[in-house]
Amino acid sequence: MLDNLKKYNIILGSNSPRRKMLLAGLDIEFKVKTIPDIDESYPSTIPFEEVPLYIAGKKAEAFQKEMSDDELLITADTVVVTDKEILGKPIDKTDAKRILNLLSGREHHVITGVYIITKEKSTKFSVLSTVSFAQLTPEEINYYLEKYHPYDKAGSYGIQEWIGYIAVESINGSFYNVMGLPVQRLYRELRQF
Template sequence: MEFNYKIILASNSPRRKELLSGLDLDYDIVVLPGIDESYPQDIKKEEVALYIAEKKAKAYKSLLTENSLLITADTVVVLGEKVLGKPIDELDAKDMLHQLSGKTHQVITGVCLTTKGKQKTFSVISDVRFSNLDDSEIEYYVSKYKPLDKAGAYGIQEWIGYVGVEYIGGSYFNVMGLPIQRLYQELKKF
């Protein structure tokens, strides 16, 4: 598939690279260090990922040329009223997995498509239910897979997803970090 834009993926995530590559598109990766991913505490939890994706787009805006299209994204895990981003350390990762154990949570990815003159944003929500995870499973996963770069401290495509995920409602790829089918549809419209 060909698009009229030079596509730029603003992400260091190997999962997002893998998913975007699955569309057979030519794209470049540009990563600016130190982008602030904070958000106002009074924002609705459903809007956090989109807020951060838009914030990332603003940081890259000056790099855009007339024919470039920037893709920024952010993924968060929402459990009840709590937003779980990336864990700060292994202890935090274990705590997050204990919180998710035996419960259903939402994975929300906000995506922002930006050109010099236009911006389109959307978010996708998937439901994920974990079985009850015991301490040894959580310890094993965190020590072996080091999920510190993943929202909610897990990658569904890794061991924990194989043994712990009972149910997914919605896009599996969204849970991986990029709702690729929806992204494709939005790129076609763009």
């Protein structure tokens, strides 16, 4: 499948182990390249649902000037949103605990923005999934933070980990989007290149 991509060297512009795993699941060959210290800030005036696409665009822009004619680049960014507050990666254990308490017993949105770029063509899209969490006890939150250390994850959790098993009551949308890469939509978009 995706024979149309054989003319490209595919680059995943992300060091996320989950994105690597999910992209590999599409059975395409790719390399991982990262550029350190990309500014992931965003203007406070843009709507929260546009933030991940904005940041994915900044990542793509950082790579674009170094791309060769035969490369196809994929960049992505994921945010967790509740009450119109963007919950990024926690800065420390206290922040992670605060975030998980905010998510406990409530619905939240996970939005991933994706850019696909070659020298001749580009496309961008975002995918939103709604996740409903059960009420978490302080002991459950502490156990998860001690055992899984989710400090590299937006919203302080990985749905594929223990907390996903015990907290996720329902998902409306893509499970893989919640993991960090909406691969079903990505596959459809890649077919157009």
